Amino acid sequence: MISQSHLEYSLLAGEVLRGKLISKEEALLLLNTPDDELLELLAGAYRIRKSYFGNKVKLNMIINAKSGLCPEDCGYCSQSIVSEAPVEKYALLDRDQLIDGAKEALQRKAGTYCIVMSGRKPSKREVADVASAVRTIRETTSLKICACLGLISQEDAHELAEAGVQRFNHNLNTSEHRYEEICHTHSYQDRVNTVTYAKQAGMSPCSGVIIGMGEAHEDVVDVAFALREMDVDSIPVNFLNSIDGTPLAGLKELDPRYCLKALALFRYVNPTKEIRVSGGREVNLRSLQPLSLYAANSIFVGDYLTTQGQEPTSDWKMIEDLGFEIEEYAQ
Template identity: 65%
Template sequence: MLDQWSEIADRVIAVEEITDEEALAILNCSDDELLLLLQASYKIRHQYFGNKVKLNMIINAKSGLCPENCGYCAQSSLSTAPVEKYTMVNRTTLLSGADEANRLKAGTYCIVASGRGPSKREVDTVASSVKEIKERYDLKVCACMGILKPEQAQQLKEAGVDRYNHNINTSKAHHPPNITTSHTYDDRVKTVNTAKDAGISPCSGVIVGMKETQADVIDMARSLKVLDADSIPVNFLHAIDGTPLEGTEELDPRYCLKVLALFRFINPTKEIRISGGREVNLRSLQPLGLYPANSVFVGDYLTTSGQKSTVDHKMIEDLGFEIDYTAVAEGQV
């Protein structure tokens, strides 16, 4: 495959889809060829995004108190992990988070609330906060509040929410009973489409390392292509003690890079975001992840800590890349 990675990248840029055999070859790429694979995935990334990197920041707006039984989540009903539990924060706290996102040079501020789906009060709180955030800052706002009803999606859209995140997390075949049984894979797809129907940019991603097969990983990437998700967060499982998946350690940094390359080859024009678990799974190879991916989170995640934002800014600078400060226009990622 020494010369073929670049040839496949050229075909992708020419709007050809890779085959399942080629997708498997990417995931099974020998470590000796890894830099060539990354160079080819960078060719695709550069075609659509140049050397720009989008920054995103999360606020955990409602923690714990979730009735769902997701095996990976420290906030689920099955978890015994010692996480904070609190109801939806107030508007002042959400505005303070936006100020922090702006300070960290994040272009997207992600308001995340645990639970099956939001209550009327929670949607009202987010909607009123987003209106003020938009008046103060040039930030894109992404909401992530679980299963969404059409009228809730419309309210968030009218308030100024740019993007709604609801991850598919894994493949349809691996979803029950391995990951969760309290909602279905189709429930998740329906919520992504509900956001799209309201005119909100869809964000949906995955968690890799949850005992899925390579065929599952390929199916995830292809499913997100069918969903036409504008932004695709690729999380790498950071197994938390007290969750059903505690002790799961299937990943190494090189395989994580191959996964990112796969998602770029299958979703060439989309924002591929290195998300939760990058610090513990990519480790010293984190900078290489930005050759296929064009987006990262800065700051902490929901229940785990990230690295200092100054380290992320320096990493981008050292690569010769630049932070993308441009507000996202309608129809762009």
Template identity: 65%
Template sequence: MDFSHLSHQVLNGYELTDEEALNILDCPDEELLELLQGAYKIRRHYYGNLVKLNMIINTKSGLCPENCGYCAQSSISTAPIEKYRMMDKSSILKGAAQAHQLNAGTYCIVASGRGPSGKELDEVVSAVKEIKKSYNMKVCACLGLLKPVQAAKLKEAGVDRYNHNINTSQNHHESITTSHTYQDRVNTVELIKAAGISPCSGVIIGMKETKEDVVSMARSLRALDADSIPVNFLHAIDGTPLEGTDELNPRYCLKVLCLMRYINPSKEIRISGGREVNLRSLQPLGLYPANSIFVGDYLTTAGQESTADHQMLKDLGFEIDYVSEKTLCN
């Protein structure tokens, strides 16, 4: 398959066929560098060598009524994680100061649960207003399912982006969770867009889905017009239903990132949870198709030392994109 020609077609508005998409996931390892080169051509067209840094704060841990099979915070998980109720404003602000120190362009305020209570939302709204006054930094919230009035409050407070992942394909969704539907997730993303907030929605790869499911995920995110697409690679946690699942290798992870770039050429593609344990020594190559990473820790798992991330960018000859957020207004 001529990946260079395919990337040229994509830059001219071409949409991949299902056969071409599956060929990317089935790309022979000896052709992987050609695939990456094609994906990089698209990435460079839209983002040059800039990399966006994001940092997460888990403002509420555990205590979640949902039954998501991948999550250590779910109601069915027995994973020994720290559990706590919603942080106060000062704690959220401390996290923002740390994100600013790490040169993160986006601070992601995350809370477990089906959706925020009024009190929890007020705490986030108050913190966001202060953050926007203090730092030249984008704020992303991830608080679960929202009501229109809640989305409006977040928009008024200054929230730039809202994350609500589709996580998997529509066909595979009930194998992962039954406490909410795939359509619930889609409806939340559409609600966010209607409120004038930039939509962030992504996936988790490695949850026993098929390659056809992965193609479906990429197409669904294109249809949703998600500005930012976090690609998580399953870090199976003991005590969850997916405990012991180990389907991924670094080369396949790179192929998935390339697929996301070919199908969603202009969007922010972010290498997210599970980057360190799944891409391992090939992490730098992931930034040829992707243009964004998380720094620091994730929700219940540890990330790579931020100094190592900054050194990786320097070694690649890439630069930190501090505030441009090119896709916010697409």
């Protein structure tokens, strides 16, 4: 058994680069790294990150294409049926609004444009409307298009892929073991199935986690390994930004150092994958936000769904100050 005192982060990083798949025991030790060893942990994570991604940072922008009106009871979400948070409620934006969002993504220097809808699953008309807008966007820009529309069928997945959607997101959010503590209106397996359908249709699978919902460290490790087993290409790591009016309101158990340990864990477990610092980074990482990019290679730029993000100019400056660079994009 490996003890914390015998964990050599740099050596472990080197083994990962040589193809080693770390064990759950080792992953748990990474997540339990003492604060005074945090920089050593990040140095190892950066060694892995740099090997696969250099100092490039991918920028992604979200458009909240349909807000509120959701029948699901996810405890973290301000748009769910059990939420009393005062959020905007509107049906799917029209085609021109979705296309205008792509133009805004380019202005923010984003290479990926994420069309996100609230709701359990999209209607056939909503799938068709998103597909129509995506075709126009792909004809006029080189933006990568990611869709996050809820649970989808195999038929929906093929229609979106044929329209030019390159990536589909559906987060696992937490471990299978405790999923029912977070949501009762759909299952963990429903989420796995949606990611599988997207992958089978030829879209790049994107799935991630929300950390800080009362889970144990073992749960974080379990979901990191589940995503490795599913072989997803992109992993958004969200940190709970608890919103008044939701079942998880007032839950604030994270500190910036633990958030950095979690990001490093995902890099060691999924070394070749895009790791994205996602929702809640501003309120949970606070002044340590720049250090997150030593493990992660991607961020969201601008606002999230119902919460505000950092100003794009601040993100650009943060990347520049690190000596990193925004991954090239083209209009």
